[in-house]
Amino acid sequence: MTSFVVRLSLLTQMVTAAMIRIGLLLAMATGVLVTANVADHPVVSNSLTSTEGTVTTPATPLAQVPEVVAESEDKFEEEVSSSTSTTSTTTTTTTEATTTTSTTSTTTLPTTTTTLVPPTNQFGCYNAEPDLCRTHTGDCECAPDPTIPDALYCCNATDINKAISCADGSWKYIHMRNLTVRELVLNVSNRYIKTLLSLSITDGSIHKISSSLARYSSPLCLNISNNNISEIQERAFKELRNLTMLDISHNNLSSIPIQYSTLTPFRWLDVRENKPMLCKHLLEAVKHNITFVQEQETFCLTSRTFNWFESEVVIRLQQLQAADQLQQNCPRQCRCELERLNFDLNNTEKKTITAKVNCSGLNFTDFPETLPPDTVTLDVSNNNITSLKALNGKSYQSLVRLYADDNQITSLGELEGTGFLSHFTFFAIRRNKLRTIQTYLLKLDLGTFLFLEGNSMTCDCNAAKNFKNWLLSKKAQVPDQDLILCEGTASSSSHQVKMVQILESKLCQSQHDWTDYIYYVIAIEIILLVALVCKVSYDYWVFKTAGYLPWPANKMPKLPCDCLCE
Numbered sequence: 036m037t038s039f040v041v042r043l044s045l046l047t048q049m050v051t052a053a054m055i056r057i058g059l060l061l062a063m064a065t066g067v068l069v070t071a072n073v074a075d076h077p078v079v080s081n082s083l084t085s086t087e088g089t090v091t092t093p094a095t096p097l098a099q100v101p102e103v104v105a106e107s108e109d110k111f112e113e114e115v116s117s118s119t120s121t122t123s124t125t126t127t128t129t130t131e132a133t134t135t136t137s138t139t140s141t142t143t144l145p146t147t148t149t150t151l152v153p154p155t156n157q158f159g160c161y162n163a164e165p166d167l168c169r170t171h172t173g174d175c176e177c178a179p180d181p182t183i184p185d186a187l188y189c190c191n192a193t194d195i196n197k198a199i200s201c202a203d204g205s206w207k208y209i210h211m212r213n214l215t216v217r218e219l220v221l222n223v224s225n226r227y228i229k230t231l232l233s234l235s236i237t238d239g240s241i242h243k244i245s246s247s248l249a250r251y252s253s254p255l256c257l258n259i260s261n262n263n264i265s266e267i268q269e270r271a272f273k274e275l276r277n278l279t280m281l282d283i284s285h286n287n288l289s290s291i292p293i294q295y296s297t298l299t300p301f302r303w304l305d306v307r308e309n310k311p312m313l314c315k316h317l318l319e320a321v322k323h324n325i326t327f328v329q330e331q332e333t334f335c336l337t338s339r340t341f342n343w344f345e346s347e348v349v350i351r352l353q354q355l356q357a358a359d360q361l362q363q364n365c366p367r368q369c370r371c372e373l374e375r376l377n378f379d380l381n382n383t384e385k386k387t388i389t390a391k392v393n394c395s396g397l398n399f400t401d402f403p404e405t406l407p408p409d410t411v412t413l414d415v416s417n418n419n420i421t422s423l424k425a426l427n428g429k430s431y432q433s434l435v436r437l438y439a440d441d442n443q444i445t446s447l448g449e450l451e452g453t454g455f456l457s458h459f460t461f462f463a464i465r466r467n468k469l470r471t472i473q474t475y476l477l478k479l480d481l482g483t484f485l486f487l488e489g490n491s492m493t494c495d496c497n498a499a500k501n502f503k504n505w506l507l508s509k510k511a512q513v514p515d516q517d518l519i520l521c522e523g524t525a526s527s528s529s530h531q532v533k534m535v536q537i538l539e540s541k542l543c544q545s546q547h548d549w550t551d552y553i554y555y556v557i558a559i560e561i562i563l564l565v566a567l568v569c570k571v572s573y574d575y576w577v578f579k580t581a582g583y584l585p586w587p588a589n590k591m592p593k594l595p596c597d598c599l600c601e
Contacts, residue, residue: 077307088248158282158436162235163186167181168212170189177192178202179202183208186207188210189211191212193216194452195211195214205229206230207233212237214262218246219236234254234257237259237261238261239262241262241263243264244259244268246271247273255274255279255280256278259283264287264504269292278300279300280302288306291306295320311349318355331353335349335355336348358372361407365392365407369403372390374391389411389433391411394414398420399418402431402572407430410434411433411436412434416440416441417441417442421444423444423450426449437459440465441466445468451473460483460484462486468493469491479509484512486515491520491521491522494521494522494534495542499539500539515535516534519527520532520534
């Protein structure tokens, strides 16, 4: 309608200019044109009316009217899109024999505006300016948005259907503020909302939503935030098959009543500032690839077991997402859970995430082939594992706590060179089949704990000299050293004694053989040889000086060689 009025105004100007030209030509032809009138430059007045009032532009000389009309034709499109009111100028010219009279009248047209920006946000949701409700007047609670076409805003309504029906028309965008109803039921006629793309009902007081919303339309965005809603039944959203964005933030909800299978294009969800939500409902949304708005401000409620009691804990959405990812990487049959998740000061970036994997009591014969990233705790107790070779694997590089009790492990030698030995803080290998411990492998620092109870160690000289002394020097790091037993002592091969009580003097005695006396035999032989030499020398001296041989040489029978000495 506004465009038609503008066109009519321009056409009127063109006709007026033509009439003026005809009048001038007639006056010149009859020779009665008044010179004073031309010299005085009669003018045509152009006025622009704005929202502030009427502003009159400088007068245009009569001789320049045709050029002004030409410019008006060239700028017709600009006049349509501008937000000004056009002044229609009507000029009546009376040509007489001696004078020409020019009369000017002014008509103000309604203001017209065309929006140059999209009427919705990035999620396709329309939100009317709050000032519209402050300045709204009239009996009808709803009115068209003055800046956005096909948009309706409503204020302080108590009957949503009556309010929308009051503003006759078909709407693509509706925003209702301060709606007060106990139960929200939208069953307005199809002709009002058949093309509805965005429905926003905010800042009101609504107890529950039990019936299907917008059954005659299928909006892309539904915003029912900040209404103190405490109950929404599943059928409320069942018919919204084109819904892509749902905002239920700032309410008192603990669940998300959505059947994701019926809402194929559904992608965006805002649940901030609710009761809070139960984590199982948010996890279901995560599994359906739903993206949460402002996820760093989204929390959920979960239960956590601590010692003998259960407590409810509020966790961040990032923790929930990390837990879901952890379950996807969890070894088969094992149980995985987050152990720690820290953020920076702005709570936007994950700084550390650690996982705990429990594979106990599953009759495993070997360690899991792979572990989730950043697994720091592994429990494989009460299985049939015989080897620690798997700790050389790449996925075990972050492991610092290992529970390997009640298995069939026979040696720690396979840990040599592994990263686990260099940085572990807790290692429980109780009730296995260890017989000896390679103490050179275990460089236990303060804050590191090793548990060896229940292994049948061997009581030998090496244990007495090395392992016992090593245990006594690591009382803080090996808390159960008084429970470490060994067997195979000299007194009894079956009796078990405490490792820290065995005596080196009893276990380090070797068995005697003839080689132990060889030195004594040699010494005696040397002594006898020296004695024999001395005796012979003495006998020779006596024989030379006294002429006889002393006993026992004189009792010895003569030999054939004695004649040589006579």
